[in-house]
Amino acid sequence: MKLLQMTPADLRKQLAGPGVWLRTGPFSMRLHSRLPAIAAGLADLYGQFEVRSPREAFADFHVTVNSPSGIRRWVKPQAQFSFDGQQPFKPLPRDQAFPMLEWGLNWCVSTQAHQYLIIHAAVVEKNGRAVVLPAPPGSGKSTLAAALALSGWRLLSDELTLIDRKTGNIQPLPRPVSLKNQSIQVIRQFDPEVFINRASHDTVKGTVAHMRPPRESVLRQHEPARPGWVIFPKWEAHATTRLSPRSRAQTFIFLAQNAFNYSHLGADGFRVAANLIDQVGCYDFRYSSLPEAIAAFDTLASDTPQD
Amino acid sequence: MPYGNLLLKSWGDEAVVFDAASGDTHYLKPLTFALYQTCREHPGFTAAQLATTLAQRLNVADTPQFHELADEVFAQLHQIGLLQSP
Numbered sequence: 115m116k117l118l119q120m121t122p123a124d125l126r127k128q129l130a131g132p133g134v135w136l137r138t139g140p141f142s143m144r145l146h147s148r149l150p151a152i153a154a155g156l157a158d159l160y161g162q163f164e165v166r167s168p169r170e171a172f173a174d175f176h177v178t179v180n181s182p183s184g185i186r187r188w189v190k191p192q193a194q195f196s197f198d199g200q201q202p203f204k205p206l207p208r209d210q211a212f213p214m215l216e217w218g219l220n221w222c223v224s225t226q227a228h229q230y231l232i233i234h235a236a237v238v239e240k241n242g243r244a245v246v247l248p249a250p251p252g253s254g255k256s257t258l259a260a261a262l263a264l265s266g267w268r269l270l271s272d273e274l275t276l277i278d279r280k281t282g283n284i285q286p287l288p289r290p291v292s293l294k295n296q297s298i299q300v301i302r303q304f305d306p307e308v309f310i311n312r313a314s315h316d317t318v319k320g321t322v323a324h325m326r327p328p329r330e331s332v333l334r335q336h337e338p339a340r341p342g343w344v345i346f347p348k349w350e351a352h353a354t355t356r357l358s359p360r361s362r363a364q365t366f367i368f369l370a371q372n373a374f375n376y377s378h379l380g381a382d383g384f385r386v387a388a389n390l391i392d393q394v395g396c397y398d399f400r401y402s403s404l405p406e407a408i409a410a411f412d413t414l415a416s417d418t419p420q421d
Numbered sequence: 422m423p424y425g426n427l428l429l430k431s432w433g434d435e436a437v438v439f440d441a442a443s444g445d446t447h448y449l450k451p452l453t454f455a456l457y458q459t460c461r462e463h464p465g466f467t468a469a470q471l472a473t474t475l476a477q478r479l480n481v482a483d484t485p486q487f488h489e490l491a492d493e494v495f496a497q498l499h500q501i502g503l504l505q506s507p
Contacts, residue, residue, distance in 0.1 A: 363435035367448045370437075377444055381428055384439035384446065388430040 118161030126153045128168070133176075135168040136160065139276070139287035139335050141223060144173035145215075149193060152179050155212035158311045159290040159324055162332040175222045179215050181208065197222055210314045213322045216292060220273055223287065224374035230276040230285060231386040232374040235344075237275040237284055238267040240415040243342025244284045246275050246394070248372055254349030254401075257297040260325050261404045262411060264305045269331040270339060274374075279382060282389050283338035288331040290324035298323045304404050343395045343414065344369070347407075355406040357397050357414070365396040427503065440502055447501055455479055456494050460504055468492055 117136065120128070128134045129152060133144040136156075147153070178196040182205050193211035195203050195218040202221060206214050224232050235248035236259035245262075249255040256272050263269035269288045276285040293301055293310065298321065301308060313323040344365055345357070369387055370376045376383040401407040428439040434451040449457055459475050460466075466474065472491035476483035498504040 361435055362432035363437050363448055366430075366437050367446065370446050376446075380444060381439060381441050384428050384430075384437075388437070391430075391432065 115165055116161065117156060117163050117165045120165065122153065122157060125157060126150070129153055129156075133168040135166045135171045135173055137164045137166075138219075138289050139271075140285055141174045141227070141287070142171065143175040143177055143219070143222070144168050146176075146178040146180070147211075147215075148180055149208065149211045151193075151208070151211040152215060155215065155311060155324070158309065159326045162327075162329050175219070175226070177215070177218060177222065179211055179218070206317070210317050210322075212311070212324070213292070213314050213317055216290065216324060219289070223274055223276075227276065228375055228378060230278060231376065231379060231383055231390075233275040233277065233369050234273065234372045234374065235275040235369075236272045237270040237339075238262045239270055239284075239339040240267045240412075242340060243415065244270060244339040245342060245411065245414075246284070246344045246390075247347055248275075248344065248369060249346050249348065254297075254347055256292055256294070257300055257349070258347045258401075258404070258407060260291045260293060260297075260301050261304050261408060263291065263328050263331060264301075264308060265408045265412075267411070267415075268334060268339070269327050277341075277386055277390055278338065279379070279386050281338070282386065282393065283340055285338050286331070286335045288327045288335050290327055293323050293325055295320045300404070301325060341390055341394045343397060344391070345397045345399050347399045347401065349402065350400055351402055353400045353402040355399075355401045355403065355410050357399050357410060360396045360398045362391050362396050366391050438503060443502060445501070447503065452479070452490075453494050453498065456491060457498060457503060460495075460498070468495060471495065 129146060130148045133146045135144050176198050179193055182192055182194045191208040192205035193208045193214055194201055194205045195214050233248060235246050236255050237244050237246050238259055247255045247259055259272045270284055270286040272291040274287055276287055278285055298310060309326040310323045313321050315321050366387055426440060426442040430437050436449040436454045438447045455478055456475050459471055472488040473483050475491055476487050481487060
């Protein structure tokens with residue numbers, strides 16, 4: 115059954131009681147929360163995701179977002195993220211409960227899922243080939259990934275590129291796309307039909323809101339993709355759209371430095387990353403216009419031989 | 422390509438090396454990678470012989486300045502543990 119088939123009352127009741135079992139990509143989680151913002155965020159953004167009875171299904175992650183005990187329930191109320199009974203983060207203002215859940219889920223995957231080499235990068239797919247989009251914060255990676263996902267590309271992830279260590283393929287983890295500050299309005303203007311949830315203000319990342327992942331991407335969340343390119347996007351005002359080759363060895367180093375578990379995996383992390391670089395084209399990408407950027411990516415995908 | 426504790430992967434004239442003993446990964450720019458390969462191919466060479474062979478390999482002038490540069494790179498390769506003194 116899908117989460118959207120639950121009534122809002124049922125969703126709140128389950129979250130506050132036995133929990134909601136939810137599958138995202140290869141991971142299952144059991145979520146507990148009494149906070150209305152968590153129920154609202156799930157209803158807004160996770161409608162297409164599979165849910166099951168939490169009493170009958172195994173969960174990889176047991177996650178809770180609730181108010182901490184004590185006076186902070188009432189005075190400047192806060193939200194606390196818990197994973198398997200531990201609290202890896204300090205509480206945040208309750209207005210940031212839903213972003214905290216998203217950040218916490220990213221943390222669960224990046225610290226636990228060592229069957230993958232996990233790179234901090236967005237990743238989208240078209241015609242069977244995936245584009246990995248690593249980049250420093252502020253480079254426009256999530257904005258570009260969101261625009262691509264709204265333009266016929268399949269969203270695999272906006273934050274975590276999961277490279278299967280056995281196959282070298284990329285495992286989808288299509289969850290809501292995190293948009294920050296000006297990007298929220300940019301994506302609203304790019305696609306007025308898009309659903310973006312209520313923004314949380316004054317977070318460590320500024321104003322944050324989440325875009326609902328496209329239905330098609332969620333339906334195909336168990337379908338891995340072969341790596342095709344690693345492209346470093348950079349938005350620059352008035353820049354001409356330009357794709358230029360970059361060093362494979364330097365791309366390797368950047369990915370290794372921006373992988374969550376490269377060091378943990380040791381020699382196998384090196385092997386998986388080298389195998390990835392062997393398979394892909396490596397590029398820098400400058401752009402100022404999202405439609406032009408989409409057209410450049412579409413050209414790249416259409417030039418690829420079909421399997 | 423394994424060299425003892427080292428795993429090396431090259432693309433064109435650049436390479437990356439993983440040192441399993443330390444867990445460190447190093448980027449070898451073209452000059453460094455060329456010197457590293459020269460050292461591997463001629464393990465008994467003196468520093469001067471290595472610099473001369475490297476100059477020939479890269480098709481650059483075999484000058485004292487180039488020898489000085491090769492010495493610096495040679496020292497860096499030692500420092501990060503990619504080369505060991507005999």
